[in-house]
């Protein structure tokens with residue numbers, strides 16, 4: 001049966017509407033801080049700031065704020081908000097208000113605790129927070145609460161979905177719902193080992209109950225979570241690209257089954273690949289590294305499928321709009337339509353992802369990883385992935401949902417249209433600079449302005465200077481794009497209401513609406529995922545637990561000596 005193709009407006013129940021709005025507005029405001037520290041990073045990197053701190057916040061504190069706000073808080077809040085909107089819209093369901101508010105309250109308390117620890121200088125442990133860097137227990141408790149709060153909505157959505165299926169026998173689950181349930185299935189798999197790391201290892205250690213920590217085990221558990229995390233970020237964007245983009249382009253989704261298969265493949269393949277972040281780590285057998293490296297090449301497949309399906313959908317749309325020729329049809333797409341600003345946000349992100357995907361494949365090759373690991377190539381890679389399709393689609397959808405759920409039209413539409421394109425340019429310039437510098441050996445997560453890009457230092461590396469400065473030019477362009485975004489965001493938020501709040505999501509019809517029974521049920525995919533996870537992770541974890549423990553005392557980034 002074809003999925004709904006109309007964009008009928010619905011009213012959300014009061015609690016869901018208010019919580020979704022808060023989940024969108026709070027992190028968008030926090031982003032002002034996250035973006036400011038992103039700009040500072042590029043200035044430190046280019047040697048334009050040559051001190052260890054600016055306005056009382058030191059380099060590692062700022063880097064931690066940048067990563068935690070942008071990569072953990074903004075993304076998690078958005079995924080929960082978008083999940084509520086999608087489930088409520090497509091399944092026409094209501095949620096228990098007490099649970100919805102509790103989830104929000106737990107996430108908020110967690111965020112405030114983590115923010116307090118970072119701002120007071122007691123948690124400069126970066127967004128990866130792996131030991132032997134040690135933070136205050138307040139930070140770890142905050143992070144744990146943020147994660148626990150984000151589980152609750154999923155436990156509301158599962159019964160809503162099962163109820164809908166009972167009420168609609170034989171009807172395909174809407175693709176957007178499949179996408180969001182896949183997102184949170186991956187999230188649940190990924191966050192369980194993280195919970196173990198935080199509760200059993202980090203909190204007792206930070207409380208002083210244990211004097212050392214097994215760094216090898218902690219890093220393995222973190223990356224069990226860490227790479228699945230990137231697909232937790234990506235999948236809500238894929239929901240937008242499959243379900244909304246074709247309609248915004250003026251066409252149809254080329255293949256419904258391709259979207260469903262992509263989401264199911266992510267359930268299976270997103271998690272058992274984390275060791276590709278540890279190719280350089282000691283104490284992990286080469287066979288485990290190669291196996292997870294191989295699985296990493298498999299997890300690329302659903303993204304390639306997405307690239308081809310989205311491109312085919314766009315071509316179909318363009319030809320419907322009168323597009324001709326082998327390439328000329330791209331020009332007929334609605335690149336400059338301020339009313340379809342979501343198209344611009346999505347497309348700018350997708351163009352960046354074509355680059356981010358290629359650099360990811362380079363990272364995944366064990367041999368080539370040796371060249372780029374821990375260099376500035378890595379931030380270049382992730383700004384074209386999480387900073388590209390993920391960030392831009394989240395920003396665009398934040399505006400869209402706020403506009404709809406407040407009944408306020410999005411203000412400054414022309415400026416809004418420019419935001420994604422300026423961001424695209426900024427990321428290109430930034431990533432080009434950091435990629436080349438990385439290939440020349442420039443390290444990441446280093447206050448380069450104190451040494452390597454400071455001509456007054458004996459450690460000065462002239463070969464890195466130009467490329468780091470190019471990175472800073474990109475950083476300034478990105479900051480300009482974000483100034484534009486904040487102008488649009490606040491003008492919309494404080495603008496006048498012109499309509500009653502209502503939600504109407506753009507929904508694409510399928511061009512090929514295939515009936516593929518294999519992708520209609522989550523259970524077999526979840527079962528295969530568990531088996532593959534066991535094969536990929538039980539041996540390395542067993543070896544980390546039973547092998548010689550890699551214990552270490554606590555460190556802080558400001559000193560090479562252990563904390564007393």
Ligand code: HAS
Nearest residue numbers: 230276303307311350354357360361363364373382385386
């Ligand atoms: Fe990655 C490190 C491998 C995808 C994020 N990655 C990171 C880190 C982050 C990150 C944050 O194997 C650093 C973590 C840290 O702090 O240490 N990554 C991959 C691979 C993929 C990949 C194979 N990464 C992502 C995504 C991210 C993300 C998605 C965030 C959302 N990554 C690695 C590896 C490392 C790593 C190693 C560790 C490196 C190290 O040594 O530390 C793949 O999933 C990528 C597949 C993607 C594609 C692209 C498909 C293209 C599409 C766009 C089509 C566009 C169209 C529009 C149609 C195959 C869908 C028209 C376009 C035109 C150009 C006209």
